[in-house]
Amino acid sequence: MRSVRLVVAASAHGLLYRSSRRVASRVYSHSDAACPVKSTRKWIRDVVVGLNLCPWAGAPLQHGDLRIVESTTTDALECARREFDAVVATENATVAIAISDACAFEDYLDLVDAVDDAIDSAGHRGAIQLATFHPAYQFGDAPEDAASHWTNRSPFPVLHLLREADVERALESKDGHDVWRRNVAAVEALGAENMERRVRDCLT
Known part of the structure; x- marks a missing residue:
């Protein structure tokens, strides 16, 4: 299998997103009636920003610079390609592509590889930085039931395109210091069951 090359935001500043592993994870069972765009926006607002898991998410959400677009697994790569130029051209621009259909974690990781390659090709x-989230996200160096997986678990599979300059600026701030370890500590303090409930509550 190909190795997964998850882009690490401003890697010189420390690890934010660790390599994931390909496992037979259960796909998070979401309601067919749930809206990917509304659910993802609520998750970003209530979980990502609400728990301060991302120092650069609050400002785009507050100022309307965050766009969330819906896509199927089949169309997600082309959807990402269409967004590249707009993300690069606009300060604080960020686009979250929420995948509406059931996309198993294994298939999602193939899609991540394809989008990452497309960033290079373009x-x-x-x-551009690519941040990755999935309902069954699994880090390769943690037990299957570890709470730390919930730092990257979302109601729907998400491909999040960010401007590297904005990420680096946030990392240089006080809030951006040691993001990954702080996030792990936060979700471990809440516990896996608590985090699962928070994410499930975002389905709307």
Whole structure:
């Protein structure tokens, strides 16, 4: 199997997103009536920003610079390609692509590889960062039931495109210091059951 190359935001500042592993994870069972866009926005507001898991998410959400678009697994790569230029051109621009259909974690990781390759092909390496979230996200160096997986678990599979310059600026701030370890500590303090409930409550 190919190795998964998850883009690490401003890697010189420390690890934010660790490599995931390909496992036979259960796909999070979401309601067919739930809206991917509304659920993802509520998750970003209530979980990501609400728990301060991402120092650069609050401002785009507050100022209307965050766009959430819905896509199927089949169309997600082309959807991402269409968004590259707009993300690069606009300060604080960020786009979350919420995948509406059941996308198993294994298939999602293939899609992540494809989008990451497309960033290179479009000449946007160093300008765009790819952050990855999935209902069954599993880190390769943690037990299957570890609470830390919930730092990257979302109501629907999400491909999040961010401007690298905005990420680096946030990382240089006080809130951006040691993001990954702080996030793990926060979700471990809440516990896996608590985090699962919070994410489930975002389905709307």
